[in-house]
Amino acid sequence: MFLSRTDRQLAALLQGCALLAATIVLLILLFLIKESWPVLQHVALTRFVIDASWHPVQGLYQLTPMLSATLYSTLGAVVLATPLGIASALFSRYFAPPFIAGCYRRLIELLAGIPSVVYGFWGLITLAPLIGRLHPPGVSLLTGILVLTLMILPTVALTADAALAAVPLAYVRGAAALGLSRWGLISGVALPAARSGIIAGTLLAAGRAIGETMAVLMVVGNVVQQPQSLLDSVRTLTANIALEMAYATGVHRAALFVSGLALMVMVLVLVSTAELLSRKRHYG
Amino acid sequence: MVKNALTTLLIWLTAILVSGVFVWLLADIIIHGLPKLSWSFLVETPKNAGRSGGIGPIIVSTLLILGVAMVTAIPLSLATAVLLSEFTRHDSVFGRLVRRSLDVLAGVPSIVFGLFGNAVFCIYLGLGFSILSGGLTLACMVLPLLIRTAEEGLQAAPNEYRLASAALGMSRSATLVHLLLPAATPALVAGLMLGVGRAIAETAALIFTSGYVDRMPDSLFDSGRALSVHIYDLSMNVAGGDASAYSSALVLILLLLMINSIALSLANQWLHRSVVTA
Numbered sequence: 001m002f003l004s005r006t007d008r009q010l011a012a013l014l015q016g017c018a019l020l021a022a023t024i025v026l027l028i029l030l031f032l033i034k035e036s037w038p039v040l041q042h043v044a045l046t047r048f049v050i051d052a053s054w055h056p057v058q059g060l061y062q063l064t065p066m067l068s069a070t071l072y073s074t075l076g077a078v079v080l081a082t083p084l085g086i087a088s089a090l091f092s093r094y095f096a097p098p099f100i101a102g103c104y105r106r107l108i109e110l111l112a113g114i115p116s117v118v119y120g121f122w123g124l125i126t127l128a129p130l131i132g133r134l135h136p137p138g139v140s141l142l143t144g145i146l147v148l149t150l151m152i153l154p155t156v157a158l159t160a161d162a163a164l165a166a167v168p169l170a171y172v173r174g175a176a177a178l179g180l181s182r183w184g185l186i187s188g189v190a191l192p193a194a195r196s197g198i199i200a201g202t203l204l205a206a207g208r209a210i211g212e213t214m215a216v217l218m219v220v221g222n223v224v225q226q227p228q229s230l231l232d233s234v235r236t237l238t239a240n241i242a243l244e245m246a247y248a249t250g251v252h253r254a255a256l257f258v259s260g261l262a263l264m265v266m267v268l269v270l271v272s273t274a275e276l277l278s279r280k281r282h283y284g
Numbered sequence: 285m286v287k288n289a290l291t292t293l294l295i296w297l298t299a300i301l302v303s304g305v306f307v308w309l310l311a312d313i314i315i316h317g318l319p320k321l322s323w324s325f326l327v328e329t330p331k332n333a334g335r336s337g338g339i340g341p342i343i344v345s346t347l348l349i350l351g352v353a354m355v356t357a358i359p360l361s362l363a364t365a366v367l368l369s370e371f372t373r374h375d376s377v378f379g380r381l382v383r384r385s386l387d388v389l390a391g392v393p394s395i396v397f398g399l400f401g402n403a404v405f406c407i408y409l410g411l412g413f414s415i416l417s418g419g420l421t422l423a424c425m426v427l428p429l430l431i432r433t434a435e436e437g438l439q440a441a442p443n444e445y446r447l448a449s450a451a452l453g454m455s456r457s458a459t460l461v462h463l464l465l466p467a468a469t470p471a472l473v474a475g476l477m478l479g480v481g482r483a484i485a486e487t488a489a490l491i492f493t494s495g496y497v498d499r500m501p502d503s504l505f506d507s508g509r510a511l512s513v514h515i516y517d518l519s520m521n522v523a524g525g526d527a528s529a530y531s532s533a534l535v536l537i538l539l540l541l542m543i544n545s546i547a548l549s550l551a552n553q554w555l556h557r558s559v560v561t562a
Binding site for chain 1: 294302309368385388456512
């Protein structure tokens with residue numbers, strides 16, 4: 001590659017910038033570890049599971065109620081959003097007339113752009129009282145799952161749509177030539193061909209659900225307890241950080257950074273798996 | 285045959301359900317938000333913890349935070365995108381490492397950005413709860429998105445441009461400035477607007493970086509409350525703040541829609557012009 005002197009200077013400058021951009025993620029990890037070090041150094045990781053309760057100031061660090069709230073809400077949202085999202089993608093790709101399909105896709109994109117705090121606010125004001133009629137207080141695991149479902153549905157729908165669009169036209173034509181019905185075409189050809197892309201999208205959506213803070217914080221009630229039913233109030237890991245960071249100091253603050261570190265690790269595992277899956281698609 | 289009809293029905297029902305919930309959400313916010321929305325609501329200062337008065341200082345803070353974020357993120361992301369697409373081979377180790385770390389950065393939850401921003405900008409660099417801290421945190425957050433869209437835009441520029449300018453003996457920098465960047469402008473603007481949209485919607489990363497103070501900020505070192513934080517505070521911590529929260533949510537959604545349509549129309553215009561002059 002031939003480069004003039006200006007080019008070489010520019011390239012050096014650009015490399016500096018790129019290096020800075022690439023190190024941010026390392027800086028994040030570094031600072032999370034640095035800030036949680038006071039706790040990591042003295043407290044065994046098992047204490048986060050076996051301690052009696054979450055009172056970090058008194059040296060009790062049990063995170064399991066928050067962990068299970070995060071897991072249940074994410075799982076619930078993924079279970080609900082996956083079929084709805086895939087159905088949405090199928091609708092705009094195979095069922096709706098072109099005009100309606102275009103409008104529907106635009107609507108899903110708008111849905112993806114609505115701020116999480118607006119979802120949370122709507123869930124708190126509209127959804128929670130409805131569920132409260134079923135079983136007070138209404139701010140509960142179920143409300144959180146429903147709001148999260150709405151929030152991650154666009155991610156599932158848009159990635160599934162892209163995966164379906166990437167199914168080779170020859171497959172679709174071949175299926176049509178064999179006289180398959182529309183559903184036969186979808187269940188026998190399109191969905192299997194798009195499978196890894198759809199799974200990757202679902203994993204990304206799960207990552208988004210785990211990391212979501214505001215919407216969940218506003219609708220789940222924030223009581224630190226192991227949920228016994230869907231209608232119990234719970235507190236997720238993210239909500240715990242958002243609520244307690246304001247006044248936390250010392251080991252308490254360090255313990256919150258530990259939960260931030262845990263969050264980051266969970267999300268990274270999901271995102272990397274998703275990436276691996278979508279990379280495989282190019283060879284398959 | 286029955287199966288076919290049944291699934292068709294189910295999928296149409298899903299689409300109607302999703303659209304219905306969306307309309308419900310939007311209608312709810314418009315109906316409850318519109319009565320309070322007026323010019324004075326947009327410019328007045330909040331009174332009585334936000335129950336009455338307006339959101340003037342909050343809009344100013346939001347725009348300042350956004351400004352800081354974009355002024356920091358745009359040059360950095362543009363430089364990185366240019367390097368990745370024009371100055372490194374696609375399979376180089378450095379390029380792969382940068383892309384990989386940016387993919388990871390894109391997956392980091394916003395509350396973790398909040399923790400990071402608080403530890404680094406507020407405490408380590410001593411900026412305290414300030415518009416500057418919040419803006420810099422958001423800059424880190426939107427960086428992967430901006431780089432990805434800018435890189436895609438540059439790569440979409442026709443390869444003939446690069447070959448022709450190399451044949452004319454133009455330097456790579458000149459090619460970049462005179463041909464590639466203008467050709468990629470629609471994509472750059474569209475990516476920018478996506479970034480702005482993501483930044484303006486953010487709450488969790490701002491609570492511990494730019495803070496809660498709802499006064500008019502005097503400088504970038506003052507704490508300032510973003511619109512999304514205002515909605516959160518009104519609905520969670522202020523009894524009787526719902527009416528103001530509805531109107532603020534409506535303003536936030538209108539802002540987002542405005543940014544979206546500006547991006548679309550700008551991109552269209554540029555696309556049109558470049559086709560006409562080509």
